[in-house]
Amino acid sequence: MVMTPSTKMFLRTAANVLNRRAFSTSRVTCAQQMTVRDALNQALDEEMERDEGVFIMGEEVAQYDGAYKVSRGLWKKYGDKRVIDTPITEIGFAGICTGAAFAGLKPVCEFMTFNFSMQAIDHIINSAAKTYYMSAGRISVPIVFRGPNGAAAGVGAQHSQCFGAWFAHCPGLKVISPYNSEDCKGLLKAAIRDPDPVVFLENELLYGNQYPMSDEALSKDFVLPIGKAKIERPGNHITLVAHSKAVELALEAANELAGQGIECEVINLRSLRPLDTQTIEQSVVKTNHLVTVEQGWPTCGIGSEISARIMESEAFYHLDSPIVRVTGMDLPMPYTKSLEVYALPRAEDVVTAVKKVLGARSK
Amino acid sequence: MLNNCARTLGRQANKYGRLYGTGNDVVSRMIPDFVDMSMNTISSFFATSKNNYATEASFETKPYKVHKLDTTPSTSVTCTRDEALLLYRKMQTIRRMETSAGNLYKEKIIRGFCHLYSGQEAVAVGMSGAMRPHDMVITAYRAHGWTYIMGIDPLGVLAELTGRVSGCSRGKGGSMHMYSKNFFGGNGIVGAQVPLGAGLAFAQKYNGNDGVCIALYGDGASNQGQAFEAYNMAKLWDLPCIFVCENNGYGMGTSNQRSSASTAYYTRGDYIPGIWVDGMDVLAVREATRYAIDYCKSGKGPLVMETFTYRYSGHSMSDPGTSYRTRDEIQEVRQTRDPITSFKDRMLSSQLATAEELKKLDNEIKAQVDEATKKAKADREIGLDELPADIYSQSLEPTIRGTTPWNGMPHKHVGVSS
């Protein structure tokens, strides 16, 4: 460590003064409950109603109502022209959607799961992400690539993995990894309205979960800003940063730790690119400790990126101990039930990490 | 359709030996389980005895359709009693195994996906009747039947489905990822197995043996771009690859009419010759496969074969399979085209076997699958130490990172061999 404890302390106090700002916690009213699936469906429906240029294309999205029923009812409502079943040809329809976006339409390109987006990754990166730049701003690509991402349950190695870090790596893309129903609705609407290519990473295991929807979130005008994290739970002792289903994990751990007198500040990233470094830094300045939580693999992961950014920032001087990443294990997903559990981070891993990190301070 | 004639009433031996007298357990001894598809092996099990059945019969298959071929496989096929019994046994074992898998899924012992092969048995079984031991196979996730055909016993399949140690991938692979000698999966990515299959054929040719690769994919998968890329290179380089499109009418909830601009899958290799075969007729499939293997091994390059078949269950167990097709349609196929029932009828009407014999065989298969099911349920899972096993055949990092910096685990080598 370059800094002595006393300089660190000094800088930290100064920064604390500068950064004491209001949290962007959302109102939790006696709001209506809505599943993530319905929130996504509502977002699609509203945006299709709002803009004739919006259409949905993908496997089983129309007549079957979506493999996970996210597009339920939309084919009936909007018809063949705007809700389009494709053959199983990801690179083909991702290319067609991207081409349509070149021409100014607003495709929502559904991958049945993001595992299959690997078939199409060339168009996502080489066609969608780079064209605006290569054309010097002549051709924008207002497309959304969406579908379930991340570990599912009992489906084995090829169908259980997180691509958050993969896409977040690529300039030209905006990458969203929402957690609950409000996130999904507000951010999917934002993604569809956004003039740039957006990769929207849903989570199959969250589709059926219900979360409160504020009155505001129920409105047709509800749009959340891309690139802004949300503080799900304020706390003073340590910052937990997570995205997608790992937010649930972080909240669970925070709950447990609260019973032991440790107050975690839980940040729901919402977007992976842009990454809301500011919110994380501000929190770290306050809590002096950081643990990142994600289900994806550790190497070059979202936690790695966050750690690097903190290292590069002023917030580094506010850390009382090293940042720790809680991640999926560094291996393909096994089908074996008892092992699948261990391949993914559990709340107790987060608890352990928090205690270790905080323990380091008292030394 | 059942234009069959009993050729030789069995009071004499044919070259495969003859069957069985009245011994109680002769049936079970007669066919070595999962050892070898070769009839020669079986024949050694037979002693001469008196019997009352045909030792061989011939049948007419539905006409094949061909694309860019001057000849067709023979529509007149012969089948010995021993061959017939083996084909029947294999189809019935797959059917039983799949029924059992379906039940295990409903009991929530099988998790995730579970794609049943019921209805399509004649494809794998018919092809196996023509394959040689050094031929290779690769297929998609609807792999239980093929896994069994390629040498894994029902326990190896069912225990893989339940995720237990006796599974052919020790429970780590799951329903879509089973392998055995010369069987390369089990692929969960639709279409990915097609170029992989061409690669296996490339290796066969490279190694200079006359082996072929059978690469199977569905009507849905047939539209993936990589299938066409594989076609092109296979033809350019004359790879001994048989591209088999198992046309079961649907890719998930999408009928082939809605997915494919041409549903004449056997012609879709364009410059690659093709054969259409009734995939519900095990003998026709066998005959067409013989023809295809002969063609490929003679250095003429690849073939495309369409096997016209049907899937009885939903796409996977979570799909009831009735929203995009009618129950009547399924019922109709079961009643008029079922590969097992129709073959059984043929065996009976040509006197290749008696109803009692088949009944007995059915019971034996049921007992065997039930036993395997019981074991697959009771079996243990692999230990936690195997979670980081076999990520690499040679790991350069002794420790595999865990969920935190402190709970890494040693990489381990287990290495199932077939």
Ligand SMILES: Cc1ncc(C[n+]2csc(CCOP(=O)(O)OP(=O)(O)O)c2C)c(N)n1
């Ligand atoms: C690249 C890819 N896209 C989509 C899927 C999801 N999926 C799994 S099976 C399937 C249907 C395939 O149908 P078909 O090829 O006809 O095979 P069948 O299921 O009828 O055996 C789909 C869309 C996948 N596994 N991989």
Ligand SMILES: [Mg+2]
């Ligand atoms: Mg199909």
